[in-house]
Amino acid sequence: MARYGMLIDLTKCAGCMACTVSCQFQNELPPEVHYIKFYQQEYGTFPDVSLVNIPVQCQHCENPPCVYNCPTGASYIADGGVVLIEESKCIGCKYCMTSCPYNTRVLDEETHTPMKCVFCFDHVKEGEQPMCVQTCLGDARVFGDLEDPESELNKQINEKKARPLRPDLGTKPKIFYVW
Amino acid sequence: MYPGQIMPGQIWGWIIALYLFLAGMSAGAYTTAYLSQRLYPHLKVVRWAGYIVAPPLVIIGLAALMIDAEAGFFHPWRFFFLYIGRPTSIMAIGVYILTLFTPLALYRTVVSLAEIWREGGEKKWPLGLDRFFARPPEKFRWLVEGRDWIDFFGLVMAAATATYTALLIGNIHGVPFWNNSVLPVLFVVSAFSTGIAITLFTATAWDPKVQEHYAPYLTLSTSLKGFELFLLFVLLYFSWYGDQAAKASVADLLWGRLAFPFWVLLVFLGLALPLWYELRERKHLLAGHVPVLLEGGFAGKGSADAGNLSARLFSTSQLMHLFAIAGGFVLRYLILLAGHFVYFLPTWRFY
Numbered sequence: 001m002a003r004y005g006m007l008i009d010l011t012k013c014a015g016c017m018a019c020t021v022s023c024q025f026q027n028e029l030p031p032e033v034h035y036i037k038f039y040q041q042e043y044g045t046f047p048d049v050s051l052v053n054i055p056v057q058c059q060h061c062e063n064p065p066c067v068y069n070c071p072t073g074a075s076y077i078a079d080g081g082v083v084l085i086e087e088s089k090c091i092g093c094k095y096c097m098t099s100c101p102y103n104t105r106v107l108d109e110e111t112h113t114p115m116k117c118v119f120c121f122d123h124v125k126e127g128e129q130p131m132c133v134q135t136c137l138g139d140a141r142v143f144g145d146l147e148d149p150e151s152e153l154n155k156q157i158n159e160k161k162a163r164p165l166r167p168d169l170g171t172k173p174k175i176f177y178v179w
Numbered sequence: 180m181y182p183g184q185i186m187p188g189q190i191w192g193w194i195i196a197l198y199l200f201l202a203g204m205s206a207g208a209y210t211t212a213y214l215s216q217r218l219y220p221h222l223k224v225v226r227w228a229g230y231i232v233a234p235p236l237v238i239i240g241l242a243a244l245m246i247d248a249e250a251g252f253f254h255p256w257r258f259f260f261l262y263i264g265r266p267t268s269i270m271a272i273g274v275y276i277l278t279l280f281t282p283l284a285l286y287r288t289v290v291s292l293a294e295i296w297r298e299g300g301e302k303k304w305p306l307g308l309d310r311f312f313a314r315p316p317e318k319f320r321w322l323v324e325g326r327d328w329i330d331f332f333g334l335v336m337a338a339a340t341a342t343y344t345a346l347l348i349g350n351i352h353g354v355p356f357w358n359n360s361v362l363p364v365l366f367v368v369s370a371f372s373t374g375i376a377i378t379l380f381t382a383t384a385w386d387p388k389v390q391e392h393y394a395p396y397l398t399l400s401t402s403l404k405g406f407e408l409f410l411l412f413v414l415l416y417f418s419w420y421g422d423q424a425a426k427a428s429v430a431d432l433l434w435g436r437l438a439f440p441f442w443v444l445l446v447f448l449g450l451a452l453p454l455w456y457e458l459r460e461r462k463h464l465l466a467g468h469v470p471v472l473l474e475g476g477f478a479g480k481g482s483a484d485a486g487n488l489s490a491r492l493f494s495t496s497q498l499m500h501l502f503a504i505a506g507g508f509v510l511r512y513l514i515l516l517a518g519h520f521v522y523f524l525p526t527w528r529f530y
Contacts, residue, residue, distance in 0.1 A: 039181035043524050054523055065352060071271040072257065073264030089260045091251030093244075095270050097190045101353025103520050112249035165523045169352050179524065 003081045004119055005146040005174035006133070007153055007162050008055060012140035015040075015053035019132035019141065023057075026120060026131040033106050035117040036132060043179075052179050057117040057132070058083060058104045059164065059173030066096035066105065074113075081146075081174060082119050087111060101169050119143075146174060187354050188516035194247040196512035199344045200373070201240030202277070203366060204507060206337040206344075207374015209233040209284055211396070213334045215378075223298065224389045225396070228382035229374070230291040234284040236377070237340070241277065269350045273343040280340045283333035290325035341370035354518040356418050356428035362514070365410040372403040373507035376453075380500035390464075390496065397461035404454040404503070408446075411510075424519040431517050441513055449506015453499040460496055 020036040027035060036057040044050055060083050067075045067083060074089035075096050085096075090113040097105045097114055105114040120130035124143075128134075133141040144153030156162065162176035212229025215222055251257045261274045293312045296304060303309050315323040345366030348357045375396055382389050415432065418425035432441045 037183070039184065039523065041181065041522065041524050052524070056523065068265075069268050069270065069350065070265055071268040071274065072260035074260070087250075089257060089264060091248045091254075091257045091261070093248040093251070093270065094190050095268075095347075098187050098348075098351050099353065101521050102523070103184060103353070112253065166521055169521065171352075 001079065001147070002145045003147045003174070004060065004124065005081075005144065005153055005176065006119075006130075007142040007156050007160070007176045007178065009138075009140045009142075009156075009160065009162075010052050010054065010177055010179040012138040013053050013055065014138055016137055018135045018137055019055060022131045022135035023117070027115075029115075033115070035104070035106070035115070037104070054165075054177070054179075056102050056104060056165070057175070058100075058119075059102050059171070059175045060117075060119060062172035062174065063170060065099040065101070065171060069095050069099040071095065078121070080119075080121070080124070082121050082124075083116075084118055084121065085114060085116070087113050090114070101166060101171065102173070184520065186516070187351070187357075187518035187520060191247075191348075191515055193512055194243050196508065196515050198240045198244045198247070199347070199366070199511045200508040201236045201243070203341050203344045203370030203511075204373040204377055204504065205233045205236035205240065205284065206280070206341040207370040207372065208236065208378050209280075209287070209333060209337040209374070210341075210371060211375045211378040212287070213330060213337075215396075216330070219392070219395065222389065222392050223294065224386045225378060225382045225392075227291045227295055228385055229378040230284070230287045232377055232381050233337075234281065234288050237277065237281055237284060241281070269343070269346050273340075273347060276336060276339045276343050280333070280336035283329065283336055286322060287325070287330060287333055289322050293323045293325075338367075341367045344370065348515070348518075351518075353520050355422035355425035355521060356518050357514070359414070359417065359421075359425075361410055361414040361417065365407065365414060366511070368403050368407050368410060369507050369510055372400060372407060373504050375400045375403070376500040376503040376507075380497055380504070383497055383500075391467075394461055394464040397457045397464065400503075401454055401457045401461060404450055404457070408450055408454075411446075411450075422521060424521045427519045428517040431519075432513065437513055437517055440509060444509045445506055445513060448502050449509050450503075453503040453506070456495065456499045 015038060017038055020034050020038065023029070023035050024031070024033070029035070036055050039054045039056060040051060041054060042049060042051050060081060062081065064075070064077065064083050067077055071093065072089045072091055074086050074091075076084060076086065078084045092107075092112040092114075094107065094114065097103075097107065105116045107113070108115050120128070124130060129143050133143045142153050142156050144151040146154065148154065157176050160178040162178045164173040164176055167173070208229045212226050212233065215226040215229060219225070245252055245258070261271055265271055266275075292308065296302075296309060296312045301309065301313065304312075311319075312323055321329070342363060345363035348354075349359070349362050352358050379393060379396060379400075415429050419429045431437045
């Protein structure tokens with residue numbers, strides 16, 4: 001069984017937001033709704049300081065608080081470790097939205113249910129790459145199977161010493177960042 | 180927070196704060212009534228007031244929750260998944276607790292109504308209630324006579340309800356200001372304190388003379404309010420020395436965007452002023468009652484003195500109860516609004 005993950009190399013990310021826009025096209029989202037949100041953060045201690053663009057989407061955690069806190073079972077972990085939402089079970093309590101430390105879920109104004117990145121799961125099942133990975137101009141994104149030790153994803157995670165965001169929260173995210 | 184990032188308090192706004200507050204206050208009112216029933220059985224009005232206000236409060240709170248959960252509101256059958264979807268979710272556990280607490284509170288209301296009917300001379304009541312109270316069917320005698328073990332089970336569920344309202348947001352690891360051990364204690368203490376306030380407010384409106392016997396309730400209420408102020412201080416203290424996001428929450432409350440409602444509405448009007456007034460009222464009541472208690476009862480000269488006192492304090496003491504109740508709502512709303520999601524990268528180390 002595959003366990004899908006992603007690497008985002010922030011040292012290659014120019015913050016062009018092509019991934020955000022292509023994701024909007026792919027998922028037919030209105031302009032104001034983003035599955036991939038861009039944040040900027042300063043880090044370090046003077047004089048070794050830097051400013052980094054952080055594209056953040058659903059981290060498809062292995063211990064997803066959104067899934068464990070969802071009272072109706074609408075949020076669930078599907079094949080490949082992808083976190084999905086079954087709209088027909090969702091009551092719109094928004095507990096998943098507050099539970100997600102990465103703040104990646106957005107509310108659909110029409111259905112009143114949360115939406116988020118699904119790793120373009122339908123395309124991935126067909127052997128394609130997610131749209132954000134296909135579109136990335138700087139080649140900052142790598143998608144693959146974390147279970148496959150020979151995958152390009154695992155090689156780059158090891159070479160670049162990529163780490164997830166806030167691993168201390170215990171959510172075990174499957175998106176790894178290089179910064 | 181990051182520019183453009185949505186805040187946890189924007190996801191869950193005042194409706195959820197109202198729900199947490201009403202459910203907690205309902206549990207507090209039931210607890211006050213239960214303690215009154217056990218410790219001061221002669222103070223029937225206080226007991227009835229607590230038992231009668233508890234169910235509508237929690238029902239209004241649940242209605243608010245359902246209205247806020249719009250997908251469920253427009254597709255009500257989805258609420259059924261709350262029972263079978265994921266039983267380990269704290270919200271699902273809360274649904275189980277509320278499913279038990281609400282009918283238990285309603286049952287005690289019926290028992291209280293039967294008591295009131297008997298106390299009032301068994302007159303004719305609308306909806307045939309008098310006939311039901313006079314000759315309940317064998318299967319429903321418990322509903323009129325009451326059962327001690329059901330009352331106690333209601334108390335356990337009331338405690339569970341108050342605790343659940345705190346754990347619901349305390350369980351959110353991504354918001355460090357909420358995810359700590361102090362918050363549940365603060366919410367439970369606040370639930371009990373507002374429960375006492377709504378019970379005393381209702382009892383005073385029902386029969387102003389009952390205020391003469393408020394001293395033990397005020398002792399409890401003032402202790403809880405003092406403890407609440409202490410817990411608030413501890414919450415802010417540890418949050419300031421905790422995660423960066425929790426520090427931002429403290430800054431928001433103490434001198435930032437929420438400073439005015441925090442200091443004026445919560446600390447001064449919601450806690451300190453009612454605390455000061457209740458301490459004063461308690462002192463007067465104790466001064467009036469102590470000699471009478473030594474004589475072995477509430478009747479007599481002391482009672483008359485306290486009666487004069489109650490006439491003098493009537494409106495102000497009720498206003499203070501209302502302030503304390505409003506303070507309970509403001510506390511929850513401010514804590515929701517002050518929540519910040521964690522920062523994605525640690526800022527205190529350079530990689």
